[in-house]
Amino acid sequence: MVVLGRMVPFNRCWNLQEFLTQGPGPIASRTCMDKVATSLAVDHLASYGIHTIPKDVRAREELLKSSLVDIWNDLKAKLQTETVCVKPARDGCSTGVARLRCPEDLEVYANALRGTLPRLPANCLSKAHGVIEMPVPPPESLIFEPFIETDEIIISNKSWNDSTRHLVWKGENEWLEVTVGVVGKRGEMHSLNPSITVKESGDILSLEEKFQGGTGINLTPPPATIMSEDALQKCKSCIEMTANTLGLEGFSRIDAFVNVHSGEV
Numbered sequence: 070m071v072v073l074g075r076m077v078p079f080n081r082c083w084n085l086q087e088f089l090t091q092g093p094g095p096i097a098s099r100t101c102m103d104k105v106a107t108s109l110a111v112d113h114l115a116s117y118g119i120h121t122i123p124k125d126v127r128a129r130e131e132l133l134k135s136s137l138v139d140i141w142n143d144l145k146a147k148l149q150t151e152t153v154c155v156k157p158a159r160d161g162c163s164t165g166v167a168r169l170r171c172p173e174d175l176e177v178y179a180n181a182l183r184g185t186l187p188r189l190p191a192n193c194l195s196k197a198h199g200v201i202e203m204p205v206p207p208p209e210s211l212i213f214e215p216f217i218e219t220d221e222i223i224i225s226n227k228s229w230n231d232s233t234r235h236l237v238w239k240g241e242n243e244w245l246e247v248t249v250g251v252v253g254k255r256g257e258m259h260s261l262n263p264s265i266t267v268k269e270s271g272d273i274l275s276l277e278e279k280f281q282g283g284t285g286i287n288l289t290p291p292p293a294t295i296m297s298e299d300a301l302q303k304c305k306s307c308i309e310m311t312a313n314t315l316g317l318e319g320f321s322r323i324d325a326f327v328n329v330h331s332g333e334v
Contacts, residue, residue: 157208303332
């Protein structure tokens with residue numbers, strides 16, 4: 070069986086058909102569809118290496134009726150950040166997720182909400198980016214967070230006459246964005262190897278890069294040149310604890326940032 074681009078050996082007495090056709094129950098689903106509720110549910114796990122990102126939740130109507138410059142300055146002060154990540158409170162999978170660098174970026178985003186645009190065109194914000202799919206209808210509330218800096222991972226050729234592809238990673242930032250599959254019974258979830266999706270452009274994975282087969286490059290698990298075996302095992306342990314705390318069951322996926330040195334998420 071192939072999961073996240075990797076052949077996974079199953080040496081346990083699992084009914085795969087049951088797990089792959091079932092997901093979390095209604096209680097876990099209700100929690101995980103709300104990013105704030107999800108953060109609150111795991112907020113007590115910091116001592117185990119599981120951390121949550123500070124959040125500021127704003128109603129859509131506030132963005133449409135208030136001074137965007139005042140909101141921007143307030144966000145920077147509260148979140149202690151120069152660039153902000155905005156996302157719908159109850160949509161996942163990169164829908165409506167954008168990196169904002171200035172009040173003008175916030176205005177572009179607010180205008181998209183006001184006009185119920187299905188997407189933000191490429192490069193409409195202050196720094197080059199791809200098309201950003203927007204949720205339709207617009208969300209009632211939005212989450213603002215500090216933007217987590219990660220290094221670009223690039224697959225490139227060594228030279229013009231070398232057909233071998235090589236991994237290029239600067240390693241200047243210690244955080245890496247990963248997707249991790251979890252499978253099992255509630256309270257006994259097992260973490261598969263985390264997977265990195267190499268972005269083609271911009272700061273945020275597109276819907277196609279996350280889900281469309283044949284788009285983007287997935288590295289599962291992260292190469293040892295990026296993440297040690299100890300950090301990998303710590304990451305999987307943290308993911309399992311997160312899944313069990315949230316009451317997940319069957320088959321699910323967890324998106325996270327992992328510290329490549331410590332394995333904390």
